[in-house]
Amino acid sequence: MYSTLLWATDGSDDADLALVEALRLLDTHGRLIAYHCDQRFLGGRASGVPVLADETDRRAHIRKQIEELVISGTDAELHVETTHRSPAHEIAAAADELGAEVIVCGTRGLGGLQGALLGSVSRELLHYSHVPVLVVPRPVPAAV
Numbered sequence: 001m002y003s004t005l006l007w008a009t010d011g012s013d014d015a016d017l018a019l020v021e022a023l024r025l026l027d028t029h030g031r032l033i034a035y036h037c038d039q040r041f042l043g044g045r046a047s048g049v050p051v052l053a054d055e056t057d058r059r060a061h062i063r064k065q066i067e068e069l070v071i072s073g074t075d076a077e078l079h080v081e082t083t084h085r086s087p088a089h090e091i092a093a094a095a096d097e098l099g100a101e102v103i104v105c106g107t108r109g110l111g112g113l114q115g116a117l118l119g120s121v122s123r124e125l126l127h128y129s130h131v132p133v134l135v136v137p138r139p140v141p142a143a144v
Helices: 013-025 055-071 087-098 112-118 121-128
Strands: 002-008 026-039 075-083 102-106 133-136
Touching: 002 013, 002 087, 013 026, 013 055, 013 102, 013 133, 026 055, 026 087, 055 075, 075 087, 087 102, 087 121, 102 121, 121 133
Parallel strands: 002 026, 002 102, 026 075, 102 133
Antiparallel strands: none
């Protein structure tokens, strides 16, 4: 059990799965820090525009999750960082600054060319973080 846990979220279904695991690992009186990176394009006409087109919806989804956790008695807080840098760098730095004992995140399960082109925040976190990183994979579909 962890007393201070950083849940790295992008507001996706995969991140929501990671939240379930994060709550399971959180000490009864522990603090959950939800951390979201609003990554922005740098340079050119798109400079300052969110990388994710549905950024506003994702933030609203995450805010609602945190509000529900607080109402249910969980010590939870949301931190949003708007950045041009890699989300993995920001998440690792936030874990250090906020005293997190572990980072819990989901994975999109991208491999091969897709993973190379789009990158993998969870993979990068393993290289930059000074605390353990727990990557929660999406479930394997049941055989038909």
